[in-house]
Amino acid sequence: MAKKRKTSRKRKPQSKQKNKSRLKLWMVQALVILVCVFLSYCAFIDFQIRKEFEGKRWSVPARVYAQPVELYVGRKFEQKALIGQLQNASYQAVKKLIKQGQFSSRASVIDIYTRQFHYWDGFEEAKKIRIQIKNGHITKITSLNNDDSIEIVRLSPALIGKIFPLHDEDRVLISYEEIPTSLKKALIAVEDRHFFEHFGIDPKGILRSIFTNLIAGKIAQGGSTLTQQLIKNMFLTRERTYSRKLNEILMALMLEYHYSKESILAAYVNEIYLGQNGARSIHGFGTAAEFYFSKPLNELNIAEISLLVGLVKGASYYNPRKNPERALNRRNLVLKLLQQQGFIKVSEFDKASKLPLGVNKKPNWTSAKYPAYLDLVRRHIKRDYRIDDLRNEGLQIHTTLDVEKQETAQDSVKFSLSKLDKAKGFKSGELQTALVMVEQHSGEVVALVGDRNKQRNAFNRALDAKRPIGSLIKPAIYMTALQRPNKYHVLSSLDDSKLVLKQANGKSWAPNNYDHKTHGKVPLVRSIAKSYNISTVRLGMSLGLGSVIQTLKNLGVTSPIAELPSILLGALNLSPYEVTQMYQTIASGGLQIPLKSIRAVLNKEGEPIKRYDLAVREYIEPETAFLTQYLLTEVVQNGTAKRLTRELPSLMPLAGKTGTTNALRDSWFAGFGDRLLAVVWIGRDDNQTAKLTGSTGAMQIWLDIMKKIKPEPLSLIEPEEIEWYEFPDMSNPVESCNKTKAYPVVKKHVPNYINCY
Numbered sequence: 001m002a003k004k005r006k007t008s009r010k011r012k013p014q015s016k017q018k019n020k021s022r023l024k025l026w027m028v029q030a031l032v033i034l035v036c037v038f039l040s041y042c043a044f045i046d047f048q049i050r051k052e053f054e055g056k057r058w059s060v061p062a063r064v065y066a067q068p069v070e071l072y073v074g075r076k077f078e079q080k081a082l083i084g085q086l087q088n089a090s091y092q093a094v095k096k097l098i099k100q101g102q103f104s105s106r107a108s109v110i111d112i113y114t115r116q117f118h119y120w121d122g123f124e125e126a127k128k129i130r131i132q133i134k135n136g137h138i139t140k141i142t143s144l145n146n147d148d149s150i151e152i153v154r155l156s157p158a159l160i161g162k163i164f165p166l167h168d169e170d171r172v173l174i175s176y177e178e179i180p181t182s183l184k185k186a187l188i189a190v191e192d193r194h195f196f197e198h199f200g201i202d203p204k205g206i207l208r209s210i211f212t213n214l215i216a217g218k219i220a221q222g223g224s225t226l227t228q229q230l231i232k233n234m235f236l237t238r239e240r241t242y243s244r245k246l247n248e249i250l251m252a253l254m255l256e257y258h259y260s261k262e263s264i265l266a267a268y269v270n271e272i273y274l275g276q277n278g279a280r281s282i283h284g285f286g287t288a289a290e291f292y293f294s295k296p297l298n299e300l301n302i303a304e305i306s307l308l309v310g311l312v313k314g315a316s317y318y319n320p321r322k323n324p325e326r327a328l329n330r331r332n333l334v335l336k337l338l339q340q341q342g343f344i345k346v347s348e349f350d351k352a353s354k355l356p357l358g359v360n361k362k363p364n365w366t367s368a369k370y371p372a373y374l375d376l377v378r379r380h381i382k383r384d385y386r387i388d389d390l391r392n393e394g395l396q397i398h399t400t401l402d403v404e405k406q407e408t409a410q411d412s413v414k415f416s417l418s419k420l421d422k423a424k425g426f427k428s429g430e431l432q433t434a435l436v437m438v439e440q441h442s443g444e445v446v447a448l449v450g451d452r453n454k455q456r457n458a459f460n461r462a463l464d465a466k467r468p469i470g471s472l473i474k475p476a477i478y479m480t481a482l483q484r485p486n487k488y489h490v491l492s493s494l495d496d497s498k499l500v501l502k503q504a505n506g507k508s509w510a511p512n513n514y515d516h517k518t519h520g521k522v523p524l525v526r527s528i529a530k531s532y533n534i535s536t537v538r539l540g541m542s543l544g545l546g547s548v549i550q551t552l553k554n555l556g557v558t559s560p561i562a563e564l565p566s567i568l569l570g571a572l573n574l575s576p577y578e579v580t581q582m583y584q585t586i587a588s589g590g591l592q593i594p595l596k597s598i599r600a601v602l603n604k605e606g607e608p609i610k611r612y613d614l615a616v617r618e619y620i621e622p623e624t625a626f627l628t629q630y631l632l633t634e635v636v637q638n639g640t641a642k643r644l645t646r647e648l649p650s651l652m653p654l655a656g657k658t659g660t661t662n663a664l665r666d667s668w669f670a671g672f673g674d675r676l677l678a679v680v681w682i683g684r685d686d687n688q689t690a691k692l693t694g695s696t697g698a699m700q701i702w703l704d705i706m707k708k709i710k711p712e713p714l715s716l717i718e719p720e721e722i723e724w725y726e727f728p729d730m731s732n733p734v735e736s737c738n739k740t741k742a743y744p745v746v747k748k749h750v751p752n753y754i755n756c757y
């Protein structure tokens with residue numbers, strides 16, 4: 001027993017030694033494992049940073065532009081109107097032109113420093129130009145650099161909307177070379193004084209923040225450099241924990257190791273969060289410049305730059321639209337820091353700090369400005385592009401929208417419907433409307449209204465409201481007849497006596513005229529001018545419904561058409577957009593040109609990737625189209641649209657057609673001059689009576705628009721096959737045998753004799 005105890009005592013020191021050795025080995029192994037894990041983690045983080053940063057593809061929304069304003073000698077343009085255009089485009093009124101986006105004006109002269117821009121047909125440098133205006137016309141355009149005459153100059157187009165990424169971020173990418181010097185100075189002065197000296201972190205700043213946090217008992221201060229702020233915005237969450245802070249420091253060191261200061265600063269300028277527009281985040285100084293000032297970043301002055309830099313600390317807290325006093329104090333603090341660090345002079349500080357904030361009440365490019373038109377653009381563009389490309393690739397979409405005409409149309413809708421509400425006893429909003437305006441020879445849609453409320457587009461009536469078109473169908477019927485010149489001409493005799501038609505179901509249909517009278521024998525020209533129903537139905541039935549339907553298809557109608565006699569009085573549901581396509585073919589002289597809202601699409605570098613060129617198909621012979629145009633001028637001169645002649649005498653001739661449906665539910669008007677065609681509809685969404693005919697409703701909106709736009713009169717240049725002949729004047733049945741009037745007729749089929757009736 002004693003021997004065993006002795007042996008046991010001798011082994012005990014050896015056991016302790018072994019345990020210590022094992023512990024040391026375990027600690028070394030643990031340390032090696034931790035180092036390996038840490039290095040592996042660092043390698044993983046390093047890989048992720050390089051992968052994300054080098055392959056960073058910011059989601060950039062497609063930008064949608066209106067037509068540029070073109071200025072050329074001879075163009076009608078009042079000086080006040082041109083100044084208004086410049087102000088709407090956020091041009092700054094100055095005494096002397098110094099940089100892009102400025103203008104100065106005096107009697108009959110406007111000097112402009114235009115903006116450089118990537119158009120669909122090439123890049124244009126900024127220019128200093130002088131516009132001379134006299135008697136409401138541009139008389140001369142010269143370069144302020146060399147006094148050379150300039151034939152035409154374009155003002156960069158208005159940004160009318162964007163097609164946003166799925167996560168609703170908005171961004172305008174800026175390269176390092178495009179960052180204004182004043183912005184670089186302000187960021188250095190306020191956010192990171194030692195940015196160009198440190199290696200990603202500021203040790204003094206970190207120690208200072210640790211001390212502050214220990215006193216506060218929580219993470220109250222971060223001590224972040226610009227690099228750390230960029231890491232936080234690009235890679236990390238907003239939570240305030242020590243583990244996240246350590247990650248931030250580690251990643252900042254790695255980012256600085258791999259990339260230049262210039263690359264990091266450019267990424268910061270494009271990534272930083274600077275506000276909110278509804279559900280859409282405003283990221284980057286380029287976007288913020290547009291959002292708050294409606295100007296490109298390179299046009300901002302030092303006060304405006306300082307305001308944006310001040311938002312970095314808290315875009316919501318210092319929101320200049322909601323908290324202007326707080327934002328002003330923050331801006332002036334930024335200016336003071338710039339002055340204290342020698343970036344600006346005391347005199348510059350004094351001047352800039354006294355300036356107002358200068359922030360627009362709302363962004364000029366908001367998608368709510370022309371929502372119905374942007375809806376049309378989206379539908380057209382989706383034919384050729386994937387939705388992800390539209391939302392993320394920064395495409396530039398150049399549209400055919402004419403902002404001046406769009407604004408005029410919207411103002412006229414508001415004005416006219418308010419008058420009609422009062423006149424007919426409707427509550428505001430019961431009457432609705434839709435309008436489509438096009439340049440008829442190109443098919444370009446220059447204005448579109450889908451709701452009387454210009455900021456609403458829950459239902460785009462211009463595109464989606466299919467309503468009976470009433471008498472707007474009649475030109476197609478008369479056109480069908482005129483395609484047979486051996487049998488029909490503009491003075492052909494039609495029968496407007498009582499008519500009863502038996503239908504397939506055994507019932508009878510007896511169409512009536514609007515005045516509930518019959519008129520016996522009437523010339524074709526008077527039948528359409530007065531919009532007689534009975535004579536039109538008789539004509540359509542004699543021509544054959546199939547022939548009329550084919551004419552409608554040739555005019556561009558794609559909706560299904562039932563082969564029923566009732567279509568002859570407009571029992572055919574079409575949208576205002578489709579009606580416009582139909583009348584475009586008539587107005588263009590028989591050339592069917594598909595309506596379009598897009599001229600070209602450019603990639604984010606400004607390189608054209610698709611152009612939407614003119615597509616023309618001739619379905620209607622020129623002489624038939626010309627005779628139909630002539631008949632529609634008679635509607636304006638002597639028929640249901642005669643009020644236009646009284647109120648727009650200097651613009652005559654114009655062509656047009658009124659349309660009214662049963663129980664006065666739908667009021668239509670389609671009219672055109674030499675270049676512009678507009679179709680207007682008024683009705684109610686519940687399909688109850690609007691108490692309006694085509695002439696008392698829709699034509700009033702059309703008239704108000706044209707009073708402001710002053711369209712060019714219809715030229716009525718006859719084709720070679722047409723000649724004018726003197727015949728009894730059929731404008732007024734009482735005087736038809738006492739006067740003569742020139743009428744257009746196909747040369748090969750001149751009637752020998754015309755009865756007076």
